[in-house]
Amino acid sequence: MLLRFLITRPLSRSAPLRAFMSTSPIAKKMKSTKIIGTHSGTFHCDEALAVFMLRLTDEFKDADVVRTRDPAKLEPLDIVVDVGGVYSPEKHRYDHHQRGFSEVFGSGGFDKIKLSSAGLVYKHFGKQIIARRLGVEESDEKVETLWFQLYSELIESVDGIDNGVNISATPLAYTQRSDLSSRVKRLNPNWNEPTSDAIYDEKFQEASRITGEEFLSQLDYFAHAWLPARDIVQAALDKRFDVDASGSILVFEQSAPWKDHLFTLEPTLSPASQILYVLYPESDAPGSKWRIQCVPQSSDSFVNRKSLPEPWCGMRDDKLSEVSGIPGGTFCHASGFTGGNETFEGVLAMARKSLAL
Structure with a gap:
């Protein structure tokens, strides 16, 4: 049975919290006291993937998730993505919608597309996630190689689509209807279907799982098949x-x-x-x-x-x-x-x- 989000009452640190992804392989046991915040309602690929990636880190492993647009409910949360109008890594705030936002990946020549919440989380936590998945130190040279490659092959397209990059301005096929962002978009309730916070939250859970499966699948391919080919x-x-x-x-x-x-x-x-x-x-x-x-x-x-x-x-x-x-x-x-x-x-x-x- 899918667990529901806490979106209707103020958060209490003393109250036991439950996260969504109870069926996720990284969320078998809910022990974390950390809380990730993102917006409620219609969801997109970038925050669905951002949440999944955060739950692969040491700090936010198995963290609970709250979906709300209420600033008062967002304020006490440990980390907030794709909502709140603030980009501040020091405060663990990772929104990209505010006026004046211009952050790009920057490294490896990726300096043309502004980051979405997925790109922001990946920029700041990606090396840790990769190293943790591979069981190596972040300083291992293959971590940085994979960090660039996975951004190029997956994250950049999520950033581009979420920021409305015109297909004519970039060689990447951001308008393909079979891409990950389009798959996530279709998971939202249709216009002629009933909606509620609970329905959106349940479907967001599925969206985050799908983006996570794609992320891990590509990471594993690049780590265990693509990268070893370099020696050949x-x-x-x-x-x-x-x-x-x-x-x-x-x-x-x-x-x-x-x-x-x-x-x-x-x-x-x-x-x-x-x-x-x-x-x-x-x-x-x-x-x-x-x-x-x-x-x-x-x-x-x-x-x-x-x-x-x-x-x-x-x-x-x-x-x-x-x-x-x-x-x-x-x-x-x-x-x-x-x-x-x-x-x-x-x-x-x-x-x-x-x-x-």
Whole structure:
């Protein structure tokens, strides 16, 4: 049974409080004496996520939640997000609606989009949350790497949508109707459904759970799959001249997410070289076929630095082998961004011939 918020009476520190998320994996036992405040009524993704993230911290783990717009009820709370008209980390006040607010993430080049309550909480508590999830110290270098990456991939879009960033002013697809913010918006009661504080509070609980599941899912992916791939990319970069004298071809011994890491590590290369093609096996099975993929101009671009030769595009099997002059061809995509061969030697020949043309 879902527990209800305390929104109708003054708060008493001596009275036992109950929080919402009784079904959350981080709220099995309600022992915290801390109270998080946010606004009542219609809810949005940013405060739903902000509340969930706060409950992942040491200080606010299992904290109770009060949803109200009454300043008198907000004033004594330990921390308040997305309401109150004040941004003051020293006072644990994290609103972004007030006139003159201009806070941005700032680090890592993220200085164009004002923060929502989610961005504010993440900016001030994100490293602690990540370190706690990974079981490492905040000073661990991978914490900061993940802090930037998760902001870029998740939090920034929540900030952008909540602050009404125009799609034409940014490359991020903030108007997709399948995004997390849209999912949360749809959880609010419809215009033709009954509403009450209790109904809104119950649905906010679900919204916070959904945003939290997405947050933790992405954090776990970046920590346990994305970040370890950096070592694979670095190793391939270190051996690039062993593959070809141009230094423009990378070989991965296994398929791994490489684009983000390549664009981060490439500027540090000495001697400098621009990577044009990556080669990798289709699977871990012995005798696996191999792939060649063109490096795009940026990690989110569909334009290649150097595409595979146009006469190869759309060709398969024997026809591709005939046109390319390289035995064992399996396919070349119609757009020329990727292709394949039966063997490593075959895709390496494809890469070298593509460089020469």
